[in-house]
Amino acid sequence: MQVMKEPVTQLMHLEAFSAWEDIVGADYITIDSNDLKSANCATFLTHKKARAILYPRNQFEISECIKIARKHSLQIHPVSTGKNWGYGSKVPSVDGAVLMDLSRMTQILDYDPILGTITLEPGVTQQQLYDFLKQENSRFWMDATGSSPDTSIVGNVLQRGYGHTPYGNRWEHLISLEAVKWDGTVVKTGMAAIEGAAAAKVHRYGVGPCLDGLFSQSNYGVVTQITIELMPAPEHFEAFFFSFPAENLSDVIDALRPLRMNGVVANAVHIGNAFKVLSGIRQYPWEMTNGEGLPAWVINSFKKDWGFNDWNGAGGLYGTKKQIREYKRIIRKALAAKVSKIRFISARKLAIAKRMGGILGAVMGMNINQLIKLVEPVFGLMQGQPTATQLRSAYWRKRSSIPLKPDLDADDVGLIWCSPAASLLGCHAVVLDKIATEVLDQFELEPIIAFTLLSGRLLSGTIGITYDRRSDGADRLAMDCYQKLSTQLLDSGYPAYRLGQLAQP
């Protein structure tokens, strides 16, 4: 019997492949070893492999493909654009699954310019949505994450990822979704499930139990479209940038909490440590260190040159000019004694700085043009403008230079995100920082840490284990580091809010 099993299985798979080919067309199914090699590669060591890739183009094809998979007892792993970098990229959660790549489904199915809602297919990218809203001259902004402009909205929402605007907690702004379940039938969530409901586009809960949560971080079905809320563009926007020494971390977080809670600071403020900032500016300074750890004098010299500190934050202010004047006063008062520097930047100020960078820099003794390069993308992100600049930080430990079109999987970038969640209390930030720094130090890796004030009550940490996959033994070392770090975080009460293909210890 054992001898017979393998040929029978292969025959069944051949039948499945040919049935899928009939549905999606020969050009949209592959078992080519190069295609599979790139699909089975992540930014860290993984062992599960997809056996084939399907590229359906609509809900009907998805449903038919699923029925065939079910008939042949094959598993499907859906991805939207498959750039879940740092969490497992496209690699399937089950070994031998068939990857269902939805990047061909790029339609914007509905846009309501009055209510500010939009319905998207899984392949719609951040850049595509941004361009669409621009072209529509929309009064609404999308939310943008720090990942590539070519990443999807759907995959990120389903992972409960977050961006930089007041709608940064993306899952909160989901209205409804449609998904194909594993029996091939379609489920619609929210009021949209009721044919002809006037509130279909705006009522998330509809009637009865809420089903949408079943399809996030779950693999309980293939989501074929989502409807989300867009943010009304404010009359005026300004950003604030601040920096402070390590000993003030707890105080600054506690000072920001009430401002985040009462809406003075409406967006998900991000606070990054010196390594986070430095990795955004340049790659590891091999020439200054011989790769033997980063001495304090090196990091201090960069801090001095670029004007950053142990911790550095950015937030957005949204409202009328009058409101923002008042917000600035409140923020200054709350942070003045705790930060070493705080700067408010409007579009006008940024434009002047760009025009006069050279002269201003000479007067102030700083490289303003250099600084603008750092500030401008963040300024844009807080207004929902996607940028590829943040991807540069993932190449921190690479010895080769950063390519013009980064593809973290193909470039053998090593990156594992560890994303613990905590209550928004300064003491938690201090403990998270201490655990992460101690563990990464033991592995001779820089602790690249950021905190996000996701709401007035929720703090999210993002710790990046960043390395070069081409370096001998680095994959194993990074995974050991991740295991140690996530175990210690879990034991201390800080489980991750998101795992992707990473294992919770």
Ligand SMILES: Cc1cc2nc3c(=O)[nH]c(=O)nc-3n(C[C@H](O)[C@H](O)[C@H](O)COP(=O)(O)OP(=O)(O)OC[C@H]3O[C@@H](n4cnc5c(N)ncnc54)[C@H](O)[C@@H]3O)c2cc1C
């Ligand atoms: C430098 C850098 C910065 C980053 N910044 C951010 C950030 O600011 N915020 C953030 O959240 N992330 C960030 N990321 C992580 C990641 O790149 C993004 O979350 C990205 O949006 C995920 O990739 P994707 O959109 O291609 O999703 P996909 O890879 O397509 O999907 C992710 C997972 O969701 C599920 N899924 C996807 N589509 C479907 C579907 N249609 N039906 C059912 N399940 C589905 C699958 O399990 C899939 O593996 C960053 C990464 C890097 C390298």
